[in-house]
Amino acid sequence: MTQRASDDATTSTDGGVRTAVDAFRRGEPVLIHDFDDREGETDIVYPAGAVTPTAVSHLRNDAGGLVCAALSDAVADAVGLPFLDDALDHPSAGDHDLRYDSRSSFSLPVNHRDTFTGITDEDRALTITKLAEAATAVDAEAVEYGSDEFAAEFRSPGHVNLLRGAPELLADRRGHTELGLALAAEADLPAAVVVCEMLDDESGRALSPADARAYADRRGFVYLEGQQLVDELA
Template identity: 30%
Template sequence: MSFSTIGDALDAFKRGEFVVVVDDADRENEGDLIIAADAIDEQKMAFMIRHTSGVICAPMTDERADFLELPLMVSNNTESMRTAFTVSVDLMDGVTTGISAGDRSATVSALADFSYEAGDFARPGHIFPLRARLGGVLKRAGHTEAAVDLCQMAGRSEVGVLCEIVKDDGSMARLPDLQKFALENDLCFISIADLIRFRRRNEKLIEHFAEARIPTRYGEFTAHAYRSVLDGVEHVAYVLGDLEDAESALVRVHSECLTGDLLGSLRCDCGSQLDEAIRLIGSEGVGVVVYLRGHEGRGIG
């Protein structure tokens, strides 16, 4: 299967073009037609309706959804992928029934326009806003998050437009069909998996926010505190010695285990492993303990 590069897809998105985005075969195994909401017009909306299921969705950040006062559609989401649908909307002024291509393009354009507020939209309507998870595809590998990621990475509005591509008989288009559709319509064709890899390679996902000296019985370490930009979880790197001048250095990556590390639980050897790692680094005079917080390492302590 031949996919476009993420760079090419971002260039297309910047130009206001559609991109075909496919997810994994073990997930929904579908492809969505995605475009930035601030690039949509009546002609593009008509194209989207003609080649998709017609259920036009508008993925957006939580901040935008909160500003527009768009609560979740249901309090108990039992949809298979937990897609975060909000109440549906139509633009109140300048539209008729809300269902035409022109009306729907006007509604999604307004959702992306910060001059519009909550009171400018009728509820329910014919456009289905979606709330994207903070962190995008790195937190949830869904089309909702892919759309918002593409918008943000391309420097467009933080609202996208998407719908599932279908075949002429109404059945869902799968990988071979999607590739053919993209080629026939000269559209970029990417996978969510490639978008995840691109973001991991090109983005700084942690920030350094503090450091302190920690004297221990094995030597004086410097603690460097980092915060994940995805979920806010804080991790610590304990450094001994000068890493730049060292030919090699011992490194221990340790998953937080409260009961083992702090209480010395006999149900695991986490605490003893951590202590031994610090002892060995102390004997070498240089090394790092990377302490990953936010989860029990093996769940047995």
């Protein structure tokens, strides 16, 4: 894994959910390992509203997986976001053969309409922060924000892959989508987070939990096991 310094964290901690919640409220990333009998991956997770171009660069260089934005089921439903496999009319869609889950949480990939190509760090950061604003607008009772408003701001296809959280989060599903959204909910943040898998440059596989924890220690990030979030927040 590429080792790149990051200025995103201010504390060096390992472990507690309360510590992770505090870090999330400060806009800092948290490392979450899901479960060895699931994906067995550690994701770097950011609150979407805190994502900057530097954060996107951090995810590209120090994680290396797919940069995705996860939205709660309520937000996705309010703006009419489908599961991607339901939106595709192709024989490859709909017949899930996942070893770790019953279905994918992927929804549409989007760009904000103010982006150019959509792929640069600046463009992806803009799309992601605007998604956090959309999630906030959906939650605000005085603001009417639905599919038409979403379509006026975002276009699909794009370069930020959206994930749709399960309705009851960790009570329904225990993927990084739900783990990150549960952390955001506990921190009283908008129902929008960014997740990116950490990969090992040498093996090409998921970074081991031990190496992810060591990375968190070096960078001053909080590292959590998914079970800790389930035990406290489910």
